[in-house]
Amino acid sequence: MKSITRFVGSSVLSLLALFLLLATAMPAIAADAEFKTVSSEVLRDMLEEKRAFTLVDARTNDEYQVAHLVSAISIPDKEFEKNIALLPKDKGALIVLYCNGVKCGKSKKVAQKAKEAGYTNLVIYADGFPVWEEKGFPIVAGPEYAKKIDTRKLSPVQLKQILAEKKDAYVLVDVRDEFEFAEGHIDGAINIPAESFAAKSGVLPKEKGIIVYCNSGGRSYSAYRKLMKLAYPSIFQAILAEWKDAGFPVVKSKL
Structure with missing residues (x-):
């Protein structure tokens, strides 16, 4: 009987100690909570x-x-x-x-x-x-809002070299529509259409270089500007038409 009493007593003390520990920790947890x-x-x-x-x-x-x-x-x-x-x-x-x-x-x-x-x-x-x-x-x-920016463009040869030698340090993004991406894109690219680019940009790591491309430059220019506003430090632009004109391949995928 005495052993049972000692067990119950020690259990109550342990629970009390745990409660006090949690009570002490609560302000720190609340202070770090998301808004x-x-x-x-x-x-x-x-x-x-x-x-x-x-x-x-x-x-x-x-x-x-x-x-x-x-x-x-x-x-x-x-x-x-x-x-x-x-x-x-x-x-x-x-x-x-x-x-x-x-x-x-x-x-x-x-x-x-x-x-x-x-x-x-x-x-x-x-x-x-x-x-x-x-x-x-x-x-x-403001007056600077529509000011044209200069993008850092990659030639097809430069892009091919990056994909061959430094692929892990970059993310290649095709900003065309999903059906265009399926019809033919640069191997290794992911697809984030330009019209929803900012909303879906959370998948892009800021510690890597981001390369955006489209057919002729308009949509990738828009995506480039959005990346600037999102404070990405290393951004590049490429043109798919130039890639094809250089004789480099594209791959197809299913919708």
């Missing part, structure tokens, strides 16, 4: 219905000046303290923050700083500016 998120369509509806909330662009001020969501204010991560007065006085007011998509951490950094400043109703628009723009939702465009 709530909002979809593109819901955020669009919120803006159209003129709901009361503050929209924060957490990208750099230069990016904000090029283009931003309607009614957004600019509070870059590194300038939070300087611009905190732009946030509402009511610490419980709804604040939605965005940056350059799912792989951009700037909106979460600003949200964390706002949380530390006492704000309690913080939501992240995770898709960010590139997807919003891709969906054709309203933006405020």
Whole structure:
């Protein structure tokens, strides 16, 4: 009987110790929890219905000046303290923050700083500016928005050499439609159509070079611009027509 009593007593003490350990750990877990998120369509509806909330662009001020969501204010991560007065006085007011998509951490950094400043109703628009723009939702465009960019183009010979010698360091992306990809694409390419490129770009690793191509350059130029806005550091463009003209092969696949 005494042994049973000792067993029960030790079990209760063990459970109590476990409870205290979990109780101590809970604040750390809560502090690291993800912020709530909002979809593109819901955020669009919120803006159209003129709901009361503050929209924060957490990208750099230069990016904000090029283009931003309607009614957004600019509070870059590194300038939070300087611009905190732009946030509402009511610490419980709804604040939605965005940056350059799912792989951009700037909106979460600003949200964390706002949380530390006492704000309690913080939501992240995770898709960010590139997807919003891709969906054709309203933006405020500055004079630099339509400025043409110079892409880093690869010749067919350069691309062939990369695929032969450094394939693991790059991702080759065919940005044409699915049926065009099936009819003939460069071996090793993946297919992400240009019209949904930003929305599906999460599969592309930022630590690798990204090579985008299409038939003649228009759609791959668009994808290249989106990659720039998504802050990919190493981007290249190739042209399928030039690849074929050089006599290099394409492969077919099933839809």
